[in-house]
Amino acid sequence: MDWPTRVKIAAGSARGLAYLHEDCHPRIIHRDIKSSNILLDDHFEAQVADFGLARLAENDVTHVSTRVMGTFGYLAPEYASTGKLTEKSDVFSFGVVLLELITGRKPVDSSRPLGDESLVEWSRPLLNRAIENQEFDELVDPRLDGNYDEVEMFRVIEAAAACIRHSAARRPKMGQVVRVLDSLTDVDLSNGVQPGKSQMFNVANTADIRQFQRMAFGSQDFSSEYSQSRSSLSSRRDF
Numbered sequence: 001m002d003w004p005t006r007v008k009i010a011a012g013s014a015r016g017l018a019y020l021h022e023d024c025h026p027r028i029i030h031r032d033i034k035s036s037n038i039l040l041d042d043h044f045e046a047q048v049a050d051f052g053l054a055r056l057a058e059n060d061v062t063h064v065s066t067r068v069m070g071t072f073g074y075l076a077p078e079y080a081s082t083g084k085l086t087e088k089s090d091v092f093s094f095g096v097v098l099l100e101l102i103t104g105r106k107p108v109d110s111s112r113p114l115g116d117e118s119l120v121e122w123s124r125p126l127l128n129r130a131i132e133n134q135e136f137d138e139l140v141d142p143r144l145d146g147n148y149d150e151v152e153m154f155r156v157i158e159a160a161a162a163c164i165r166h167s168a169a170r171r172p173k174m175g176q177v178v179r180v181l182d183s184l185t186d187v188d189l190s191n192g193v194q195p196g197k198s199q200m201f202n203v204a205n206t207a208d209i210r211q212f213q214r215m216a217f218g219s220q221d222f223s224s225e226y227s228q229s230r231s232s233l234s235s236r237r238d239f
Helices: 003-022 077-082 087-103 119-133 150-163 174-183 207-216
Strands: 027-029 038-040 046-048 055-057 068-071 221-224
Touching: 003 027, 003 038, 003 046, 003 087, 003 150, 003 174, 027 087, 068 077, 077 087, 087 119, 087 150, 087 174, 119 150, 150 174
Parallel strands: none
Antiparallel strands: 027 055, 038 046, 068 221
């Protein structure tokens, strides 16, 4: 798939998700944003699909507390650890989709070396390098063979990095992401934070998330429910 097509898919799916978050009343949190839930027509127009796990959120509600369900590799860390669901949980998942389009990698790949199985964690230092030094080679899908506009690539990388911040509060709204991807103009998504540098939630230092990752690798589709003490976690295929 060439780069212009990837950008078209990213922009189209971002518009669909922004509509759910910002134009529907009550708001709709999809809860299972992933590449297989983005459908394409013959012209590669994207549609967000599969609302089986979606939740409604009234305008005066800050979050929805729910059993943790979704697809491992796409789950926002704060949702996976607490069950508190917000639109920013979807934003994180969309950031993983952007990473897939940029890198050509799966969100979880158990064949990778230890520590590199997670696309998000593998990509964080490379995202920093790309944003700071415009070094794209290690991050970008080699199958593109360099056939992409570097300014466009930089903006999509910036959007992905902003979407996967550890802190939900620091992630952009989908409307901001749409403005970046529709026009690929300079919309500030940084809030002064480098990807992976937020102090509000750091997945690398959270023991229960590390346990969650160890137990969930090898099963990408799962549902899980944490007890108050975080002492138990269940996983299964085909929720």
